[in-house]
Amino acid sequence: xxxxxxxxxxxxxxxxxxxxxxxxxxxxxxxxxxxxxxxxxxxxxxxxxxxxxxxxxxxxxxxxxxxxxxxxxxxxxxxxxxxxxxxxxxxxxxxxxxxxxxxxxxxxxxxxxxxxxxxxxxxxxxxxxxxxxxxxxxxxxxxxxxxxxxxxxxxxxxxxxxxxxxxxxxxxxxxxxxxxxxxxxxxxxxxxxxxxxxxxxxxxxxxxxxxxxxxxxxxxxxxxxxxxxxxxxxxxxxxxxxxxxxxxxxxxxxxxxxxxxxxxxxxxxxxxxxxxxxxxxxxxxxxxxxxxxxxxxxxxxxxxxxxxxxxxxxxxxxxxxxxxxxxxxxxxxxxxxxxxxxxxxxxxxxxxxxxxxxxxxxxxxxxxxxxxxxxxxxxxxxxxxxxxxxxxx
Numbered sequence: 357x358x359x360x361x362x363x364x365x366x367x368x369x370x371x372x373x374x375x376x377x378x379x380x381x382x383x384x385x386x387x388x389x390x391x392x393x394x395x396x397x398x399x400x401x402x403x404x405x406x407x408x409x410x411x412x413x414x415x416x417x418x419x420x421x422x423x424x425x426x427x428x429x430x431x432x433x434x435x436x437x438x439x440x441x442x443x444x445x446x447x448x449x450x451x452x453x454x455x456x457x458x459x460x461x462x463x464x465x466x467x468x469x470x471x472x473x474x475x476x477x478x479x480x481x482x483x484x485x486x487x488x489x490x491x492x493x494x495x496x497x498x499x500x501x502x503x504x505x506x507x508x509x510x511x512x513x514x515x516x517x518x519x520x521x522x523x524x525x526x527x528x529x530x531x532x533x534x535x536x537x538x539x540x541x542x543x544x545x546x547x548x549x550x551x552x553x554x555x556x557x558x559x560x561x562x563x564x565x566x567x568x569x570x571x572x573x574x575x576x577x578x579x580x581x582x583x584x585x586x587x588x589x590x591x592x593x594x595x596x597x598x599x600x601x602x603x604x605x606x607x608x609x610x611x612x613x614x615x616x617x618x619x620x621x622x623x624x625x626x627x628x629x630x631x632x633x634x635x636x637x638x639x640x641x642x643x644x645x646x647x648x649x650x651x652x653x654x655x656x657x658x659x660x661x662x663x664x665x666x667x668x669x670x671x672x673x674x675x676x677x678x679x680x681x682x683x684x685x686x687x688x689x690x691x692x693x694x695x696x697x698x699x700x701x702x703x704x705x706x707x708x709x710x711x712x713x714x715x716x717x718x719x720x721x722x723x724x725x726x727x728x729x730x731x732x733x734x735x736x737x738x739x740x741x742x743x744x745x746x747x748x749x
Contacts, residue, residue, distance in 0.1 A: 359417045365471075368459060369458045369459060376454060379457055380451065393438075393538070427485065428482070429485075431484070433531075436495045436540065451471070489585075493585045496533070496582040496584050497522050499582070499583050501516050503515035508642050510560055510572060511559070512571065513546075513643070515554050518555070525549075525586070526545070526548050526592070527593065528545075528587060529612075531582075532581060534581050541565065541567040546614040556614075558608040558611040559572055560572070588720070593619050596692075600627050600628040601616075601689055602686045603616070604691065604703055605634065606695030609693075609696070610647075626656070628658075629656055630680070630686070632676040634679075635663045647659055660683070675706075676703070687716075691707060692719070693718070
């Protein structure tokens with residue numbers, strides 16, 4: 357396989373921007389209309405994800421060890437879209453037609469053979485991974501909403517009970533979809549695993565977010581939703597060893613950190629944990645009752661609320677990381693950062709400038725439209741600040 361030729365040709369095609377996914381999906385749906393139902397009604401985000409995933413695959417085609425893991429995750433994850441082995445040839449046809457269209461005279465029989473072989477390998481790895489995953493987990497878990505609390509105009513806390521036990525570890529994310537919406541969003545359960553198998557989800561309705569808006573405004577107790585297999589390891593408590601912790605959160609970024617605090621309590625360790633909760637106003641502290649209860653129950657947990665304007669910077673608000681660094685030297689601790697795109701990016705950069713090494717600082721993958729394991733792997737390659745992310749939407 358000529359990796360250099362594949363990269364060069366993809367670079368030429370990707371230069372056509374939004375026309376590439378538009379042509380690809382038009383070709384796919386016209387030739388194989390049965391595939392349309394596997395995709396969301398609004399294809400805007402899907403078009404971006406296609407280009408990003410293909411770009412990641414091609415850019416790593418000469419690093420098979422990394423690429424195989426990426427493709428295995430992608431293949432297993434795509435089961436939730438009802439993707440089956442017989443769909444891969446249809447996608448391959450549309451991909452080759454798209455490449456030929458945009459490369460024009462640069463498209464040769466030899467290059468066609470290179471791309472056919474490359475796609476064949478991709479399809480094989482993804483198909484085998486999907487088949488292996490079938491023996492471990494279902495493509496999704498049907499789950500009932502057993503509690504639905506509106507904590508703010510755009511924030512709801514849901515408790516859901518999967519039909520079958522959904523195994524996960526604190527800090528992971530699970531895909532969530534409402535049956536009426538052909539789309540998925542990823543949320544981190546706000547609890548450590550419970551004996552009754554229920555999960556607590558903190559959802560903020562994002563502008564234009566079909567799934568998040570449906571969960572906040574259009575769902576009620578008794579409704580059924582779908583949950584996909586948990587993904588992600590970057591926020592796992594294991595990555596901090598037995599170290600003391602500094603937790604920096606804002607908004608619904610509190611959800612995975614709440615799960616981590618519960619895990620610390622369950623493990624009965626002697627960790628010291630300091631939690632800084634940032635907000636522009638008290639009204640944004642939608643789960644303060646639970647935070648205060650934890651602070652009074654766990655002597656090893658210290659909570660500091662960081663609320664309001666920054667007196668030194670008119671028009672700006674105090675960030676949790678800035679307050680924490682002003683309060684003390686935390687460089688012996690592992691730091692977990694969860695919040696809005698801007699908050700996470702600012703915190704990670706500030707901690708780096710303060711002398712924290714990357715292995716100490718844990719946060720979700722950065723990416724505007726984070727999309728499960730495939731997207732998470734891709735955005736890990738981006739420098740902090742290039743993109744921004746969060747799955748709690």
